[in-house]
Amino acid sequence: MCDTCGCGQPADAVTYRKPGQEEPVHHGHAHDHHHDHDHDHDHDHGPGHRHDHDHDHDHGSRTLAVEQDVLQKNNLLAQRNRGWFEAKGILALNLVSSPGSGKTTLLERTICDLGAEVPLAVIEGDQQTTRDADRIAAAGAPVIQVNTGHGCHLDAAMVKRAVGELAPADRSLLLIENVGNLVCPALFDLGEAAKVVIISVTEGDDKPLKYPTMFAAGRLCLINKIDLLPYVDFDADRCERAARAVNPDLEFLRVSATTGEGLDAWYAWLRERLQESGGGVV
């Protein structure tokens, strides 16, 4: 259940695999964890039902000031990833959405349309299966699948490991498809330059109000599947208003990953970001 420390799932629950590889590239985490969940309660549940808890806290007890961010470990690792990306001129983007919003389809299309222009690599996060990585490989980009088991988000340690295996080229575009989930990935910095939130018109246009943390964390919001707008009750203006209320700086693009409508603006956005990061081919 817990991929940050692995205490709820076995250490080998997170796997890293490239398409065509039989065995997962890597098992587990580098975290040093003590699975000593041995609660030493000396309960005597006999007839007398005596509980010999010696909770005399005033016996030499003291308070330690800690003042430490709970996510500090992840944040430090994320900063190391970020420094590594910057040094190599790699533009790393963290793509987040609910399941089925069209992340993989958008990646396939982007590889097709931009692959000749800029070196592109993909990290695929999913709880199970290498299906998305197979789709990306078929589209022609180097890819590694991270299966998080029960974990509901990628974390910085997973990305570090995945990047080590994937070895993306200098000045490349690294697209990270996070686990489909609008809640948990918002809290875990991976070291990316920006989070791109994808929402499709088959979802509710009030989604930004229901998942404010994610929309607050994003830099760009792609409204996908606009080819379906005539058939659904989705007001794109209302969606943008709701998202701007949460994050006044959020940018929006309306696209269809299947018909290609609006994707030129997405590519233009990517080129700008690539320029900022020193990436892309001149």
Next chain:
Amino acid sequence: MHEMSIACSIADIAREQARAAGAGRVNTVEIEVGALAGVEVESLRFCWDAARSGPAAGAELVIHEIPGRGHCPGCDLECDVDFHVALCPRCEGGLRILRGRELRVRSLNVD
């Protein structure tokens, strides 16, 4: 369910800090959770029971909830921020969040 990850991270910090201070047992762990941190306090409490371990196995989690506060650079208003809806109630400009994103371990009480 990232609250389990969060609970495990808190347990890690408690264990490490207790060990570093040569403490035998952790009695309480005090944390701050901002209203805008993206963490469900009830869910976190629930996960804590499973996550606490080692010298912190019996530790009680004391949660200080920090309300959201924002500042409007447009009209200089400071106000409560509820649920991340960061629009100024006076001029409808975008608010900057001042408080409410905390997710920190404040202190431990140890033997």
